[in-house]
Amino acid sequence: xxxxxxxxxxxxxxxxxxxxxxxxxxxxxxxxxxxxxxxxxxxxxxxxxxxxxxxxxxxxxxxxxxxxxxxxxxxxxxxxxxxxxxxxxxxxxxxxxxxxxxxxxxxxxxxxxxxxxxxxxxxxxxxxxxxxxxxxxxxxxxxxxxxxxxxxxxxxxxxxxxxxxxxxxxxxxxxxxxxxxxxxxxxxxxxxxxxxxxxxxxxxxxxxxxxxxxxxxxxxxxxxxxxxxxxxxxxxxxxxxxxxxxxxxxxxxxxxxxxxxxxxxxxxxxxxxxxxxxxxxxxxxxxxxxxxxxxxxxxxxxxxxxxxxxxxxxxxxxxxxxxxxxxxxxxxxxxxxxxxxxxxxxxxxxxxxxxxxxxxxxxxxxxx
Amino acid sequence: xxxxxxxxxxxxxxxxxxxxxxxxxxxxxxxxxxxxxxxxxxxxxxxxxxxxxxxxxxxxxxxxxxxxxxxxxxxxxxxxxxxxxxxxxxxxxxxxxxxxxxxxxxxxxxxxxxxxxxxxxxxxxxxxxxxxxxxxxxxxxxxxxxxxxxxxxxxxxxxxxxxxxxxxxxxxxxxxxxxxxxxxxxxxxxxxxxxxxxxxxxxxxxxxxxxxxxxxxxxxxxxxxxxxxxxxxxxxxxxxxxxxxxxxxxxxxxxxxxxxx
Amino acid sequence: xxxxxxxxxxxxxxxxxxxxxxxxxxxxxxxxxxxxxxxxxxxxxxxxxxxxxxxxxxxxxxxxxxxxxxxxxxxxxxxxxxxxxxxxxxxxxxxxxxxxxxxxxxxxxxxxxxxxxxxxxxxxxxxxxxxxxxxxxxxxxxxxxxxxxxxxxxxxxxxxxxxxxxxxxxxxxxxxxxxxxxxxxxxxxxxxxxxxxxxxxxxxxxxxxxxxxxxxxxxxxxxxxxxxxxxxxxxxxxxxxxxxxxxxxxxxxxxxxxxxxxxxxxxxxxxxxxxxxx
Ligand SMILES: Nc1ncnc2c1ncn2[C@@H]1O[C@H](COP(=O)(O)OP(=O)(O)O)[C@@H](O)[C@H]1O
Ligand SMILES: [Mg+2]
Numbered sequence: 001x002x003x004x005x006x007x008x009x010x011x012x013x014x015x016x017x018x019x020x021x022x023x024x025x026x027x028x029x030x031x032x033x034x035x036x037x038x039x040x041x042x043x044x045x046x047x048x049x050x051x052x053x054x055x056x057x058x059x060x061x062x063x064x065x066x067x068x069x070x071x072x073x074x075x076x077x078x079x080x081x082x083x084x085x086x087x088x089x090x091x092x093x094x095x096x097x098x099x100x101x102x103x104x105x106x107x108x109x110x111x112x113x114x115x116x117x118x119x120x121x122x123x124x125x126x127x128x129x130x131x132x133x134x135x136x137x138x139x140x141x142x143x144x145x146x147x148x149x150x151x152x153x154x155x156x157x158x159x160x161x162x163x164x165x166x167x168x169x170x171x172x173x174x175x176x177x178x179x180x181x182x183x184x185x186x187x188x189x190x191x192x193x194x195x196x197x198x199x200x201x202x203x204x205x206x207x208x209x210x211x212x213x214x215x216x217x218x219x220x221x222x223x224x225x226x227x228x229x230x231x232x233x234x235x236x237x238x239x240x241x242x243x244x245x246x247x248x249x250x251x252x253x254x255x256x257x258x259x260x261x262x263x264x265x266x267x268x269x270x271x272x273x274x275x276x277x278x279x280x281x282x283x284x285x286x287x288x289x290x291x292x293x294x295x296x297x298x299x300x301x302x303x304x305x306x307x308x309x310x311x312x313x314x315x316x317x318x319x320x321x322x323x324x325x326x327x328x329x330x331x332x333x334x335x336x337x338x339x340x341x342x343x344x345x346x347x348x349x350x351x352x353x354x355x356x357x358x359x360x361x362x363x364x365x366x367x368x
Numbered sequence: 369x370x371x372x373x374x375x376x377x378x379x380x381x382x383x384x385x386x387x388x389x390x391x392x393x394x395x396x397x398x399x400x401x402x403x404x405x406x407x408x409x410x411x412x413x414x415x416x417x418x419x420x421x422x423x424x425x426x427x428x429x430x431x432x433x434x435x436x437x438x439x440x441x442x443x444x445x446x447x448x449x450x451x452x453x454x455x456x457x458x459x460x461x462x463x464x465x466x467x468x469x470x471x472x473x474x475x476x477x478x479x480x481x482x483x484x485x486x487x488x489x490x491x492x493x494x495x496x497x498x499x500x501x502x503x504x505x506x507x508x509x510x511x512x513x514x515x516x517x518x519x520x521x522x523x524x525x526x527x528x529x530x531x532x533x534x535x536x537x538x539x540x541x542x543x544x545x546x547x548x549x550x551x552x553x554x555x556x557x558x559x560x561x562x563x564x565x566x567x568x569x570x571x572x573x574x575x576x577x578x579x580x581x582x583x584x585x586x587x588x589x590x591x592x593x594x595x596x597x598x599x600x601x602x603x604x605x606x607x608x609x610x611x612x613x614x615x616x617x618x619x620x621x622x623x624x625x626x627x628x629x
Numbered sequence: 630x631x632x633x634x635x636x637x638x639x640x641x642x643x644x645x646x647x648x649x650x651x652x653x654x655x656x657x658x659x660x661x662x663x664x665x666x667x668x669x670x671x672x673x674x675x676x677x678x679x680x681x682x683x684x685x686x687x688x689x690x691x692x693x694x695x696x697x698x699x700x701x702x703x704x705x706x707x708x709x710x711x712x713x714x715x716x717x718x719x720x721x722x723x724x725x726x727x728x729x730x731x732x733x734x735x736x737x738x739x740x741x742x743x744x745x746x747x748x749x750x751x752x753x754x755x756x757x758x759x760x761x762x763x764x765x766x767x768x769x770x771x772x773x774x775x776x777x778x779x780x781x782x783x784x785x786x787x788x789x790x791x792x793x794x795x796x797x798x799x800x801x802x803x804x805x806x807x808x809x810x811x812x813x814x815x816x817x818x819x820x821x822x823x824x825x826x827x828x829x830x831x832x833x834x835x836x837x838x839x840x841x842x843x844x845x846x847x848x849x850x851x852x853x854x855x856x857x858x859x860x861x862x863x864x865x866x867x868x869x870x871x872x873x874x875x876x877x878x879x880x881x882x883x884x885x886x887x888x889x890x891x892x893x894x895x896x897x898x899x900x901x902x903x904x905x906x907x
Contacts, residue, residue: 434804457810457811457812460810461809462810465805472805473802473805474824474901520903530682537809
């Protein structure tokens with residue numbers, strides 16, 4: 001979801017995914033993913049149903065990215081993992097757990113040529129209207145200026161638009177809140193990009209594109225916190241954790257970390273960071289790129305990126321995708337563009353450019 | 369016999385004398401009482417007459433310390449009660465005051481209106497206060513109204529309750545401010561009867577009134593106030609039949625013209 | 630044998646029957662319009678799904694009871710504190726003694742400042758600010774300082790309500806009480822306040838009902854109360870039905886609350902009052 005996006009999207013499975021991604025099959029493996037555990041890989045498209053399975057398998061392999069002994073697919077990954085910084089990757093459709101079905105379906109249509117696909121399908125003929133948050137956060141959008149092309153989501157959007165045959169000038173940015181994006185009724189955008197995480201429940205209500213990035217959930221603490229260097233997720237059982245409302249980070253706390261005290265939930269990361277500074281909570285869960293933004297963006301004076309959580313094979317990772325009106329004919333066009341961008345390595349490159357600094361080398365917190 | 373009962377008994381009959389010595393009261397620039405001298409002997413009844421705005425109410429409110437005076441002094445039984453900084457509450461409880469508009473407490477029934485003073489101020493128990501209240505209410509023909517609320521009573525009944533409320537405090541002096549002015553003519557009588565009764569019991573009273581015939585009947589002395597000055601004071605016969613001051617004469621002429629004497 | 634109705638009784642019966650008919654007819658017309666016309670709008674299906682999804686409603690109602698109870702608890706301890714705080718402010722603004730002028734000045738400034746800034750800001754400023762100073766997990770709990778913020782700001786509103794009530798009691802009531810020898814405290818306690826409070830119950834209920842809703846603002850500080858839970862569920866399903874569930878819960882409390890006070894007031898009025906004028 002949007003916030004999650006902002007915050008931490010991570011939750012999904014870092015390790016697993018990346019592994020999965022990498023590992024996942026052969027085909028995927030072929031893809032140039034570097035992945036670090038956290039990030040995932042770009043899975044290239046999962047073309048087929050096979051992907052899913054593949055993913056699973058892979059995931060299974062990778063349990064601990066750091067140490068990981070790769071299995072079949074593993075070899076690649078293993079290396080990747082250690083060395084690698086976060087990658088952004090998008091996994092292809094297959095990876096997503098929940099979204100599997102939707103993704104698979106889309107996958108089938110991926111052959112669509114984005115350049116010829118869009119005619120007559122956008123809100124305004126000849127324009128690609130894209131919504132982002134208000135404000136939009138770094139590193140997804142730099143300085144809250146999506147039209148600059150700076151920041152990961154902004155750059156991805158211009159790349160997608162180009163694949164669909166739009167000039168940069170044809171991309172029109174609008175702003176929406178989260179509620180507006182999911183409210184019934186006509187939308188003000190063709191596609192909405194603000195770190196919406198794909199989940200099965202949500203996919204019943206809106207269309208998601210293929211993911212353009214998959215990330216892990218991460219933990220931010222203060223430097224002096226006793227949770228500043230967790231050895232495993234179990235260390236966090238006694239921690240009082242916070243997350244922004246509606247995020248997959250929150251779901252990650254309640255569903256995966258399961259600490260003994262109830263999570264504190266904030267309107268946004270700013271509030272959560274303040275509570276952390278005030279020692280009202282021990283840690284803040286957000287997606288990895290956002291975590292970097294919080295620690296280094298001046299939001300906190302003694303913030304500490306304590307680590308990113310290992311992703312299990314059964315988890316798809318926190319997959320970020322465009323949100324599109326349910327049943328929109330444009331979905332397949334955007335997917336076609338994303339598929340090409342994945343295949344030609346553009347997405348991975350953009351992720352390196354905009355996100356690697358914050359995601360590389362962040363220690364992995366294993367399960368257990 | 370307990371101390372309280374003893375005190376109550378002696379109090380019952382006690383009345384006080386009141387003296388105003390050159391009292392000045394100003395509201396802003398305006399002098400409302402201008403060096404007023406007045407002395408009220410024990411058990412004396414004095415009526416204040418005068419045009420509307422002449423300062424009758426203000427004089428009564430000053431006697432009860434509801435208004436602080438700017439100059440002069442007021443003595444109750446020879447004690448200066450106008451001394452600034454003096455605690456006013458113990459003095460006020462000795463003085464009963466009844467207002468033109470009754471000023472009953474609308475959220476309390478009649479019994480509570482009458483007992484609240486004795487209970488909260490004199491510290492009487494509920495039982496003692498209620499017994500006394502029932503007695504007084506019966507004397508004034510209100511026995512069946514104890515549970516009624518002020519809004520459910522006629523004006524005459526309300527004014528009688530207000531008098532009972534003041535009497536329940538066993539005051540040594542009563543100040544009554546145009547207590548019949550808000551009443552329909554046929555209700556005036558029942559309230560005036562009450563005052564006649566009080567005179568019989570030798571209560572010291574100062575009344576502001578427009579009922580000239582009543583003033584003539586009940587007063588020991590009548591004081592005519594004009595623009596904050598006691599213009600003339602004397603026996604009712606002298607004031608009403610043979611006023612010395614031209615202003616008194618003018619005032620009475622107007623009253624006669626209006627058919628009120 | 631029944632006595633024949635008087636002219637007035639017959640008239641009243643007729644009027645009653647007619648007004649009942651009017652009320653019933655207009656209710657039916659409105660309801661019918663809603664039931665018939667709403668589904669005819671083009672977006673109805675979408676709206677129904679977004680706001681009135683049966684299964685999500687059941688899901689939300691079920692697990693929102695806990696968070697809602699949390700709201701109710703906060704309300705239950707804030708409300709008395711606010712009434713006390715409001716009363717104290719009202720007293721402070723009403724002091725007559727010149728010696729206490731600073732107190733009056735303070736309460737005036739306090740009221741201006743706390744009423745002049747939106748609630749959300751107080752919650753944020755106090756709820757994040759004070760714990761930042763304290764740096765203590767226990768003393769810095771969000772619910773404590775969130776409640777303090779609510780109490781501080783609502784006291785200013787309620788204080789004005791009380792002040793208006795106190796000032797609406799005629800000066801002659803004070804004079805009557807003081808002339809009996811009551812102290813100013815006794816006068817306030819037994820004469821002025823009871824009348825003032827009766828008068829301000831309706832506006833006070835306004836403030837209490839809106840307090841009940843503003844309690845949800847504490848969620849800014851982290852605790853998961855009902856509105857936050859609804860927001861989380863909304864984000865989970867991409868569906869607004871959880872908000873409708875929250876609305877239902879709020880109504881379950883506020884409607885009985887306001888109806889009961891209205892009823893009590895009415896009874897009080899009948900008990901003490903003269904015949905109502907029609
Ligand atoms: N609280 C007050 N403030 C200012 N002026 C007052 C106040 N009370 C009375 N006055 C003025 O004092 C004068 C005397 O009033 P009052 O004693 O009520 O007269 P009376 O009772 O004889 O009609 C009037 O002119 C009145 O306007
Ligand atoms: Mg007068």
